[in-house]
Amino acid sequence: MKEIKHALILDNQLIADNIYKMTLEADGIAREAKAGQFVNLYCKGEAKLLPRPISICEIDKDRGRITLVYGVVGQGTKEFSTLKAGEKIEVLGPLGNGFKIDESKAKNIIVGGGIGTPPLVELVKQLKGEKEVYLGFRSQSILLEAFKVYGANVHVATEDGSEGFKGNVLELLKKNNAKGEIIYSCGPKPMLKAIAAWAKENEIAMQVSLEERMACGIGACVGCVCKIKEKDELDWQHKKVCKDGPVFWSDEVVWDD
Amino acid sequence: MKEIKHALILDNQLIADNIYKMTLEADGIAREAKAGQFVNLYCKGEAKLLPRPISICEIDKDRGRITLVYGVVGQGTKEFSTLKAGEKIEVLGPLGNGFKIDESKAKNIIVGGGIGTPPLVELVKQLKGEKEVYLGFRSQSILLEAFKVYGANVHVATEDGSEGFKGNVLELLKKNNAKGEIIYSCGPKPMLKAIAAWAKENEIAMQVSLEERMACGIGACVGCVCKIKEKDELDWQHKKVCKDGPVFWSDEVVWDD
Amino acid sequence: MIKEKHNLKVNIAGVELKNPVTTASGTFGSGREYGEFVDLNQLGAVTVKGVSSTPWKGNPAPRIAETYGGMLNSVGLQNPGVEEFIKNDIPFLRQYDTKIIVNVAGKSVSEYCEVVERLSHADIDLIELNISCPNVKEGGVTFGTDVKMAHKVTKEVKRYAKQPLIVKLSPNVTDITEIARAVVDGGADGISLINTLLGMAIDIHKRKPILANTVGGFSGPAVKPVALRMVYQVARAVSVPIIGMGGISTGEDAIEFILAGATAVAVGTANFRNPRATIDVLEGIKEYMVRYGIQSLDEIRGMI
Amino acid sequence: MIKEKHNLKVNIAGVELKNPVTTASGTFGSGREYGEFVDLNQLGAVTVKGVSSTPWKGNPAPRIAETYGGMLNSVGLQNPGVEEFIKNDIPFLRQYDTKIIVNVAGKSVSEYCEVVERLSHADIDLIELNISCPNVKEGGVTFGTDVKMAHKVTKEVKRYAKQPLIVKLSPNVTDITEIARAVVDGGADGISLINTLLGMAIDIHKRKPILANTVGGFSGPAVKPVALRMVYQVARAVSVPIIGMGGISTGEDAIEFILAGATAVAVGTANFRNPRATIDVLEGIKEYMVRYGIQSLDEIRGMI
Numbered sequence A, B: 001m002k003e004i005k006h007a008l009i010l011d012n013q014l015i016a017d018n019i020y021k022m023t024l025e026a027d028g029i030a031r032e033a034k035a036g037q038f039v040n041l042y043c044k045g046e047a048k049l050l051p052r053p054i055s056i057c058e059i060d061k062d063r064g065r066i067t068l069v070y071g072v073v074g075q076g077t078k079e080f081s082t083l084k085a086g087e088k089i090e091v092l093g094p095l096g097n098g099f100k101i102d103e104s105k106a107k108n109i110i111v112g113g114g115i116g117t118p119p120l121v122e123l124v125k126q127l128k129g130e131k132e133v134y135l136g137f138r139s140q141s142i143l144l145e146a147f148k149v150y151g152a153n154v155h156v157a158t159e160d161g162s163e164g165f166k167g168n169v170l171e172l173l174k175k176n177n178a179k180g181e182i183i184y185s186c187g188p189k190p191m192l193k194a195i196a197a198w199a200k201e202n203e204i205a206m207q208v209s210l211e212e213r214m215a216c217g218i219g220a221c222v223g224c225v226c227k228i229k230e231k232d233e234l235d236w237q238h239k240k241v242c243k244d245g246p247v248f249w250s251d252e253v254v255w256d257d
Numbered sequence C, D: 001m002i003k004e005k006h007n008l009k010v011n012i013a014g015v016e017l018k019n020p021v022t023t024a025s026g027t028f029g030s031g032r033e034y035g036e037f038v039d040l041n042q043l044g045a046v047t048v049k050g051v052s053s054t055p056w057k058g059n060p061a062p063r064i065a066e067t068y069g070g071m072l073n074s075v076g077l078q079n080p081g082v083e084e085f086i087k088n089d090i091p092f093l094r095q096y097d098t099k100i101i102v103n104v105a106g107k108s109v110s111e112y113c114e115v116v117e118r119l120s121h122a123d124i125d126l127i128e129l130n131i132s133c134p135n136v137k138e139g140g141v142t143f144g145t146d147v148k149m150a151h152k153v154t155k156e157v158k159r160y161a162k163q164p165l166i167v168k169l170s171p172n173v174t175d176i177t178e179i180a181r182a183v184v185d186g187g188a189d190g191i192s193l194i195n196t197l198l199g200m201a202i203d204i205h206k207r208k209p210i211l212a213n214t215v216g217g218f219s220g221p222a223v224k225p226v227a228l229r230m231v232y233q234v235a236r237a238v239s240v241p242i243i244g245m246g247g248i249s250t251g252e253d254a255i256e257f258i259l260a261g262a263t264a265v266a267v268g269t270a271n272f273r274n275p276r277a278t279i280d281v282l283e284g285i286k287e288y289m290v291r292y293g294i295q296s297l298d299e300i301r302g303m304i
Ligand SMILES: Cc1cc2nc3c(=O)[nH]c(=O)nc-3n(C[C@H](O)[C@H](O)[C@H](O)COP(=O)(O)OP(=O)(O)OC[C@H]3O[C@@H](n4cnc5c(N)ncnc54)[C@H](O)[C@@H]3O)c2cc1C
Pocket: A038, A050, A051, A052, A053, A054, A055, A056, A069, A070, A071, A072, A073, A074, A075, A076, A077, A078, A115, A118, A119, A210, A211, A212, A213, A214, A246, C065, C066
């Protein structure tokens, strides 16, 4: 039987303004996890009933550890940020389907936006071939070193120009005239939508990791849906981000909302 | 302005089955507190909004400390029992009116029942004259030593006979043919009612400390009422246990419910 | 833990459940997902998500918002339709020794009848008519908030139901007993309550409602006082069995509902926080029975 | 913190409050007790506990029960009567630079009128007619759950009110907009909502309701989604100002209500957990205005 685990927190550090990195001892999860999957983190606060879905940033199968990188945006992530190494946290996972890694592709483009960047680290770690990582942030970048360690070329765009290219990540892709056989992407929906249009134009297959508000995280409540085409924009189904995703092919997604 | 204080917990120990003694560093409260007053303890748990009223068991004005003795009966007291020395707890007080200590009385009878016993410790400490302490418990006694330290004669009754007299505390009072000029009492309402009847019969003035479910604890919500006579049993008013009490004269109280 | 003599069986309109614990429709899928966390054989019944005559897409996302001690949903009864349900889910559930309660959704009296007609030939145990979903409105008022409509839909549907018919009521009404009496008059063999309250949450930074649908169904521990009050009122107003729900997440909660008059209890939102909530509730009920030497829940049902 | 240019003033039926924060009737006494924790001069208004024509004893104890994220009360409008109130509490409150809103209780139309008549000659700013207390029932239905009664009592009372008349609505209704329209038709100059939901809690060990009155009024953060939904609905249905309440304990909560259409907000149950809740709510509103460069709450009111 599956169950929520009480995982030991090995580390929980501020790595940038309002962004924390948490390392968990979670043998079972690490053993099974794939890049792009997520976990449910549960709050201790009694008013906060729903699990918080957080992507797995890195998997250390040997030591049975996973790392998570999360931004403090509301009550739940605020609670997580107060936890100390040595304490425990309830966690369930791995959940969802990760990225479908296509080893036949020699040139990979990886596009991350803001707090959508973390799951791309494990992906880049596992990808073979050339890895061009494009990251967009409002102002402050995260995880650049992690990508470099795994042999990626990292290109950064910030909206306020405080680091790297001033502008958004699509503009940077265009400016660099980026070329690749496949794109893996995670970030805010407007970014994904724009990149998906660019990918289509350039005939590059693209996987996107979507976000949606969730209740169960395991496919039971049908809360977390996105529109996935059956045939075309008009003939679509509501699919579950938690169970059928979070990763989808960008051309399956109905982007128009 | 008054305010809730974040008091440092100096100690929080199990002293009997399901009963804990907590010592707080609470200079302001200790300075003002009188025997029979109580404090509001606030829960961290977000689902538990209302303060828990707990009587002050002992006051150490010199060191700015108070001790509380509480039974674990529900969610709030369960939470309190998990707190460790060095942690803080939100506390407001002292609240209510304490016992009206009558120094003119040479022979004092003090009657406690179960978890109503704690506030009597500080009372006994402050009382002059002879102090006959009668305590009734279901099975297990608490705080006997504390009373003895302050020079009281302690008589114990337990319902199951596991300690002292087998029976209730009123039976023990009768058996001992207890004599005194005044009775101070705290415990479950049926006990108080029975002792009050005995006191009336024997023409002994008696103060009782009442309990009621509270919301504010400061007199604003009118939640915590008891019936107090204006003239007689039929002409009564609802008075606030938190603000007008918790201590009342037993002959003021309408006992018939 | 539980000794032989403690009897957990309950009877709902002639159908015997091995224990009083079922799932709240829409929170447990058709049992597959939570079946990986709990042994479905242990549940008195599984109540599946609402099914309609044809597939429904439901409402747009976001569909979920968290509130203080509760949550909102605006799923809007997304489901693959009764045919798919019968094909895929009944055979799955029949592998387990548990009763099947099927929640029925509809946008018109005739759609309700159509689904019930279809289900009456299927291998299920009880039908739960959902006339109370706040997320799908026809004509502005749901069937569950109008005495006449509630009566009418129950009466019509009853003609097609071969299994006992439970009607699930909405709490968003002035007088729940009036509606309860109306559906019992219409032929309901049992009553489920409460469905969700109608609620709302706003994202103050984006300055718009969190739910795409603006308002949604409010559930979870926060709503328990309303649910318990309504079960209490309805238990006094009618004599059919009641499946009580609304915020149940512990055995103690369940006992409160049984004391108020419920025959069975359903666990809903609690599953999202604790996938084993159903079993924890069941264990809690057993502990209470052992502690107080209760042989059968009949001894305490409705004794408040 | 707040710069000069941020204007917190709000106007309720011609009465200007220096800021939108008031207290929910019955949770703040007449201001004396919480006046030891907060400077009453800082509040937009103090809404006092319900007053009736003669002294009321209220309901028996226990009157309070805690629930998950909320509470129940069955105080039953205990109060010393309007004369005592006028004698003791108005002079006390008039020491402060804050508006006085007096909540009026009654058991009949004539009692409401009598109290309002008396208050209309007193030095107060606004009258809040409580037709929604779930703890005192006459004839089984409160005035606030019946469209005709709500209309009638408002209309009658309005004849006696010299101050603007706010009517406080009950959330225990099928359609809140119907009641809101009825009281506005009857002459209400403003609407307060929500009063408490009707709820219940059971002591499973004693096997009886926790409240001596069996059921009670349910309030606190748990009820916020229902309150917010109703404020939103009512703001769209009528054009009088709304005092929003139900679970407000932070500035963010208050902003949600203002976005939904409330002109002012009242802090109730939150005071019990945090005696400075009113001020914390006010500070939170200011912070939000500063963060988003909002000059006046008019810019965001009802924009959802
Ligand atoms: C598959 C998936 C993977 C994610 N991975 C990451 C990650 O690696 N790092 C990270 O920082 N964030 C990630 N997020 C977003 C993260 O779940 C939210 O930021 C977080 O739930 C906010 O919780 P809170 O309590 O702080 O906010 P609150 O606003 O207090 O939360 C209230 C409710 O809304 C939900 N919620 C709020 N924002 C979001 C959101 N953007 N997406 C989904 N639910 C939301 C919460 O889960 C909760 O149920 C991911 C989301 C999804 C769906």
